[in-house]
Amino acid sequence: xxxxxxxxxxxxxxxxxxxxxxxxxxxxxxxxxxxxxxxxxxxxxxxxxxxxxxxxxxxxxxxxxxxxxxxxxxxxxxxxxx
Numbered sequence: 850x851x852x853x854x855x856x857x858x859x860x861x862x863x864x865x866x867x868x869x870x871x872x873x874x875x876x877x878x879x880x881x882x883x884x885x886x887x888x889x890x891x892x893x894x895x896x897x898x899x900x901x902x903x904x905x906x907x908x909x910x911x912x913x914x915x916x917x918x919x920x921x922x923x924x925x926x927x928x929x930x931x
Contacts, residue, residue, distance in 0.1 A: 851882040861889045 854873070858865040866887070873883040 851884065852876055854883070854885045855888065856885055857888045859889055861887050863889075 852873075854869045856863075856865055856869060860866075866885070869885055873885070876883050
């Protein structure tokens, strides 16, 4: 199992990051793999309908491919999206 946390705080080393790391420590003790993606400092723009993704709903914009790949390989990917 893998757990992914996407930290949307504006500050990289924020209280949110500290809380996520605390939870991850407990998960790691149980043998659960974890990964945190920090959105601070990244420029994320809305979809411009450029279709560079080929209609696969996997944005190829700068900075997003790694994030999208990480989301797609987690066990809960897509379970909470509409």
